[in-house]
Amino acid sequence: MIQNTKCECGHQNPVNTVLCESCGKPLIEDQSMETLEMRYDGAVRRSQRENKTIIDRVWSFFSSVKVAIYLIFFTLCGASLGTIYPQESTFINIDPSTYYPETYGTMGSIYYMLGLSHTYETWWFKLLLIMIGTSLVICSLDRVLPLYRALNKQKIRKHDQFIRRQKVVYTGDIKEIQNEKDAELWVNEFSGILKKKFYRVTTDGRSLLAEKNRFSRWGPYINHIGLIIFLLAVLLRLIVSPWYMEEYISVLDGEIEQIPGTNYYVENERFIVEFYSEDELSEKTVEKGKIIPKLFATEAVLYECVKNCNDPIKDPVLEEVKKHSIQVNEPLEYEGLLIYQMGYEETPILNSVNATLKNRESNEEYGQFILEMDNPKSTYEVGDYQLELIGYYPDFTFINGEAGTKSSKPNTPAFIFSIHGPGMPDKGEINMYFPLPQHKVTYQEDQINIAAGSTLVIDVESMQDVDFSLYTSFLSARKDTILPMIWIGLSISMIGLILGFYWNHRRIWLKFNKNQLLLGAHSNKNWFGLRKEVAQALHKSGIEVEAKSLENEVKDS
Amino acid sequence: MKNNKKWVQYIILILFVVIAGVTLFSGVLSTDEVPEVGNFAPDFSLKGLDGQVYQLSDFEGKPVVVNFWGSFCEPCVREMPAIEDIYNKYQSKDLIILGVNLDEPEVTVQSFVNQVGVTFPILLDKNIVSDQYDVRYYPTTYFIDANGIIMEKKIGEMSESYLIQTVNKLIAVKE
Numbered sequence: 001m002i003q004n005t006k007c008e009c010g011h012q013n014p015v016n017t018v019l020c021e022s023c024g025k026p027l028i029e030d031q032s033m034e035t036l037e038m039r040y041d042g043a044v045r046r047s048q049r050e051n052k053t054i055i056d057r058v059w060s061f062f063s064s065v066k067v068a069i070y071l072i073f074f075t076l077c078g079a080s081l082g083t084i085y086p087q088e089s090t091f092i093n094i095d096p097s098t099y100y101p102e103t104y105g106t107m108g109s110i111y112y113m114l115g116l117s118h119t120y121e122t123w124w125f126k127l128l129l130i131m132i133g134t135s136l137v138i139c140s141l142d143r144v145l146p147l148y149r150a151l152n153k154q155k156i157r158k159h160d161q162f163i164r165r166q167k168v169v170y171t172g173d174i175k176e177i178q179n180e181k182d183a184e185l186w187v188n189e190f191s192g193i194l195k196k197k198f199y200r201v202t203t204d205g206r207s208l209l210a211e212k213n214r215f216s217r218w219g220p221y222i223n224h225i226g227l228i229i230f231l232l233a234v235l236l237r238l239i240v241s242p243w244y245m246e247e248y249i250s251v252l253d254g255e256i257e258q259i260p261g262t263n264y265y266v267e268n269e270r271f272i273v274e275f276y277s278e279d280e281l282s283e284k285t286v287e288k289g290k291i292i293p294k295l296f297a298t299e300a301v302l303y304e305c306v307k308n309c310n311d312p313i314k315d316p317v318l319e320e321v322k323k324h325s326i327q328v329n330e331p332l333e334y335e336g337l338l339i340y341q342m343g344y345e346e347t348p349i350l351n352s353v354n355a356t357l358k359n360r361e362s363n364e365e366y367g368q369f370i371l372e373m374d375n376p377k378s379t380y381e382v383g384d385y386q387l388e389l390i391g392y393y394p395d396f397t398f399i400n401g402e403a404g405t406k407s408s409k410p411n412t413p414a415f416i417f418s419i420h421g422p423g424m425p426d427k428g429e430i431n432m433y434f435p436l437p438q439h440k441v442t443y444q445e446d447q448i449n450i451a452a453g454s455t456l457v458i459d460v461e462s463m464q465d466v467d468f469s470l471y472t473s474f475l476s477a478r479k480d481t482i483l484p485m486i487w488i489g490l491s492i493s494m495i496g497l498i499l500g501f502y503w504n505h506r507r508i509w510l511k512f513n514k515n516q517l518l519l520g521a522h523s524n525k526n527w528f529g530l531r532k533e534v535a536q537a538l539h540k541s542g543i544e545v546e547a548k549s550l551e552n553e554v555k556d557s
Numbered sequence: 558m559k560n561n562k563k564w565v566q567y568i569i570l571i572l573f574v575v576i577a578g579v580t581l582f583s584g585v586l587s588t589d590e591v592p593e594v595g596n597f598a599p600d601f602s603l604k605g606l607d608g609q610v611y612q613l614s615d616f617e618g619k620p621v622v623v624n625f626w627g628s629f630c631e632p633c634v635r636e637m638p639a640i641e642d643i644y645n646k647y648q649s650k651d652l653i654i655l656g657v658n659l660d661e662p663e664v665t666v667q668s669f670v671n672q673v674g675v676t677f678p679i680l681l682d683k684n685i686v687s688d689q690y691d692v693r694y695y696p697t698t699y700f701i702d703a704n705g706i707i708m709e710k711k712i713g714e715m716s717e718s719y720l721i722q723t724v725n726k727l728i729a730v731k732e
Contacts, residue, residue, distance in 0.1 A: 059566055095693055126580050134573045141569070235580055260688075312604040375662045391668040394661070395629060405629045408661045416668075 009159070018042035022155050024162030035552055036165045038522055043146035047138075063142040068135040075128045082119030085111055089118065089246075126238065133231045140224045151214060156204040158509050158520075166509075166520030168531055169552045170538065170545060173516050180206060183512040186541070193540045194508065197533060208510040217524065219500025226493025233485040243481040248342070253469035254351055255374075256303070256318075259339075259477045265303040265318055266332075266339060271471040272297045273344065296344050297327045298473040302334055326475065336481060342474040349373075350410050353435045354465035357382045358457045366456075368465075371435070373410035384421050385456075388428065391416030396434070396443065412439050419456060433458045435466070506530050508537075517543075527551075591691040594710055598623075598701045599689050603657065603680040606666060611655060611680055614705075619651045620727045621701040625687055627659040628669040630695040632714035637673050639717040643724055644677040650728050659695065660684050702730035 005013045011022035019026055019042025026036060036042070047060035061067055085104055088096045096117050100108035115122050163169070177183050183206040191201040191208060199210035237244040251257045251268040258265050273296040278286050285292065300323070307317035324332035332339040352372040358365050366383035373394065380387040395406040396414035403414070413435055418428035431454050434440045449457075460466055508521045519538075523530040528547075535547035592599055598621075602612040613621065624640060626633035644654045654677040658666050663681060670679055680686075690699065700709040700723055708730065709723055 055563075055566060055570060058570060123581050127577065130573065130577045130580060133576075137569060137573075235576065239580055310602075312602050312610050313608070376664050378664055378667070389664050392662055392664040394665065399631060399634070404634070405661075405665065407629045408627060408659065408665075 014044045016044045016048045018044075019162065020159070021150065023157070023159040024155070025159035026161055026165065034165065035167045036162065038166075040143055040147045041150035043150040045142050045146055047142050059138060059142070062131075062135045062138040065139060068132070068139055071128060071132050071135055075125075075132060078119065078125050078128060081116050082125075085117065087118060087120070121238070126235070129231060129235065133228060133235075136224050136228050136231070140221050144218070144221045147217065151217065154209060154211075156202055156209040156509075157207040157511060158209075160511075160513070160518065163509050163511065163518050163520035165552070166522050167527060167552050168521040168523075168534060168550050170519040170534065170543075170550055171516065172543065172545075174543075175515065177512070177515040183515070187510065187512070190510065190537065190541050193537050197537065199506075199508070206512040208508070210508040210510075211506070213503040213505050216499050216503035217505045219496045219498070219503075221496070222499060223493045223496025226489045226491070226496055229489030229492060230486055231489075233482045233489055236485070237480075237482050245477070245479040247477045249475045249477060250472050251298070251475060252347065252349065252351075252472050254467070255469070262337075262477070262479075263305040263309055264334075264337065264477070265305065265316075266475065266477070267301040267303065268298050268473050269301055270299040271344065271473050272299065273471065295327065296341065296473075297325050298341060298475065300324055300326050300332055300339065300475075302332060302337075302339070336479055338478045338480075340476045340478070342476050344474060345472045346470060347472045349469050350413060350435060351467040351469050353460050353467070355433070355435070355458050356461055356465075357385060357387070358459060360450075360455050360457045371415070373413050373435075376415070385424070386420045388418040388420065389415060390418050396439070412436070414439070414443070417458070423455070429454055429456065431456060431458060435460065504529070506533070508534065521550075592689075592699070592707055592710075594707050596707055597705055598699065598707050601686045601689060603682055603686060606658075606663070606670060606679040606681065609678075611678055613655075613701075616653045617705060618703050619653050620703055620724075620730065621653040621655065622724065622727070623655050623657060623690070623699040623701065625657045625659060625690070625692045625695060625697045627661055627695055628665060629661070630659075633696040634669075634673075636696060636714050636716075637675060639715065639720055641673070641675055641677065642717060643720050647724055647728070652724060652728060654678075655680055657682050657686055659687055659692070700724075700727050702727055704730065 005015055005017065005027070007013060007020035007023060007025055007027065009020060009023040009025065011020055013021050013027060017027055018037060021043060024042070026042075045063065047056075047063035085100065085108065088094075091099070096112060100112035100117055102108070104111065111117060119125055164171070174186065177186060187203055187206055187208050191203055191210070194201050194208075194210040197212075199212045201208060201210045203209075245261060247260050247262075249257050249259055249266060251266060253268055253271045256265050256267040274294045276292045276294050280294075281290075281292065301320055302322040302324075303318035304321045305316040306319045308314040309316050322332060322334045324330075326332050326339060326341045328341050331341075350373050352370055352374075354368055355371050356365055356368050366385055369380045369382050369387070371380070376389055376392055378389050380389070391403065391414075393403055393405040393412075393414040394408055394410040396412040397404055397406045403416075406412075415433040415435075417431045417433060419431055420428045430452050432445055432448050432452075434443060434445050440446070504523050504525045506521065506523045508519065510517070510519045512518070519534070521530055521534050531547040531550045534550055535545055538545050598613060600612065600614045602610055605611050613623075622640075622643075626637070628634060640654060640656070644652070656675065656677060656679045658679055658681055660683055666679060666681065669675075690697070694712050696712075696714065698711045698715060699707055700711070702708045708727055711719075711723070715723075
């Protein structure tokens with residue numbers, strides 16, 4: 001069936017148009033006098049056209065607000081699933097396949113198997129975000145274009161029915177108006193009154209169209225543009241990895257660590273922690289024996305590698321770029337790189353000792369040397385003696401009766417030196433050295449060395465010669481190039497919301513049929529304000545009317 | 558005019574399909590970073606105990622066994638003589654064995670190598686390559702064929718018979 005879409009004013013409208021694009025006459029023939037559906041000024045939306053192809057069907061699917069609401073609902077549900085257990089990305093070093101079942105039992109393993117341990121990286125979550133984006137763009141375009149066209153070419157003279165069926169209506173005869181000229185004068189005078197109320201008024205003989213704050217109609221669409229920019233930023237974060245980085249680093253007191261994937265190195269010069277004293281805490285806490293830190297900070301130095309950066313042989317050349325005391329909420333900032341304090345752990349570990357070489361009998365000192373636990377040198381020159389390090393066991397133990405190490409951490413460091421020099425045998429004198437006093441006793445250092453015929457002793461003079469690291473500081477390094485884009489998106493979205501919320505688009509149509517005045521008005525919100533404004537304007541031109549009575553009551557025809 | 562609008566419609570829909578494709582595909586790629594059997598072995602370059610630089614891609618066209626070990630790990634220590642044995646037997650067949658040490662002091666590594674009598678190249682890693690290869694348990698051994706593809710990943714101690722069997726399969730793969 002072909003619908004006749006030609007209006008009696010002669011304008012050819014697209015199929016499914018509600019109100020004639022030109023004169024505003026309702027095109028759907030019903031005799032009711034109900035107020036008109038004024039959405040998009042009755043223009044037909046692209047998605048409502050006939051003759052749908054597959055593309056058109058996809059288009060109408062995404063243009064539906066109902067679909068958009070479902071999409072948002074599913075996304076919210078999905079996002080909330082991700083908050084049941086902590087996400088994988090929040091852990092520094094775990095194996096998720098074992099962590100979730102071990103920590104949360106059967107629920108944990110189901111959670112992991114469903115991929116919910118990385119909800120926000122799953123394909124379905126990303127797909128939902130993209131679908132929301134698509135829906136936003138298509139919903140907006142589908143509505144904003146017809147609306148723009150409709151508002152841009154408004155006819156001043158509207159059909160009687162269009163005016164009568166507005167929500168705010170006034171009709172009345174004005175006796176003084178005898179002819180067309182009088183009516184035109186009246187319209188001109190009324191136009192002046194409306195102009196004072198900041199309306200943009202256009203007249204066409206005895207008809208008038210007054211309009212203000214049209215821009216507020218674009219608020220929702222500006223809001224959508226902002227949201228689209230925001231969504232794109234979120235997607236870019238997922239796709240373009242160099243634009244978004246988050247790495248966790250644990251740095252021992254006094255150590256330098258590279259931030260993975262960058263040319264930056266961070267040094268933990270000193271880690272400071274202060275605890276609450278007992279009288280600062282409640283009795284309950286004290287009873288539980290809890291120790292609560294008041295403050296913890298990493299005195300950090302950020303370095304940038306300038307030479308030999310990825311050279312496996314040469315050590316990288318580092319240049320200091322920034323110094324900062326990192327505390328919770330006080331990150332180190334350098335060119336978009338942010339290093340935050342995440343936590344700390346007490347990990348007492350020996351860094352180095354300033355050892356002294358002495359004669360076993362006379363206690364005569366030959367000299368000192370710094371012995372590092374992390375990566376000791378293979379030879380040391382001490383006075384006239386040359387100490388060759390032939391064995392180093394960071395975590396000494398006996399494995400099947402042989403010397404071995406339990407781990408690569410210097411928990412029980414043990415060194416075997418071959419010492420050359422005056423009075424030493426040609427092959428060198430073997431000396432075993434345990435830097436920590438408790439291990440000297442456990443493993444009987446003296447007895448072993450004496451049995452081996454050693455005449456020299458390696459020892460530390462005092463505790464000042466021992467360098468310990470007490471704490472490991474956990475830091476996180478973030479670089480977010482896309483953050484400004486997110487802020488821009490959110491700002492645009494906010495501007496859109498403000499435009500839409502605080503202003504409303506008001507229009508007044510007026511025409512004379514002989515001496516009968518026909519006035520209709522429309523606003524997208526705040527009808528009360530509109531009625532008041534119309535009543536005031538009418539009052540100024542000599543028509544007394546109650547604002548309340550302007551409301552169009554639904555009349556049965 | 559009408560045709561024009563159709564084009565806009567097509568372009569917008571295609572744009573979204575492209576964005577969806579790129580996003581989902583990149584997601585698939587990123588979760589695949591952990592090297593698995595059948596993947597190309599990620600290249601690395603490390604300093605050897607002998608002071609030379611060893612780069613995996615230098616051995617293209619030859620089968621390579623990469624063994625991650627530490628002297629603190631008992632099964633690693635136990636399997637070391639077997640690996641050394643294989644190295645001596647298969648050297649004539651172009652088999653390359655690289656022992657990547659797990660961030661131990663050089664002196665410790667050197668004394669261990671001297672003690673056990675290891676002759677194949679030992680590389681010093683600062684937890685970078687072991688992270689790259691997702692090494693969580695020790696020892697872990699990757700068998701990489703002449704085309705640079707991971708043929709086998711073994712977690713745990715290897716017996717000599719297992720080594721012989723796997724290495725035979727490995728050298729049978731031609732370029």
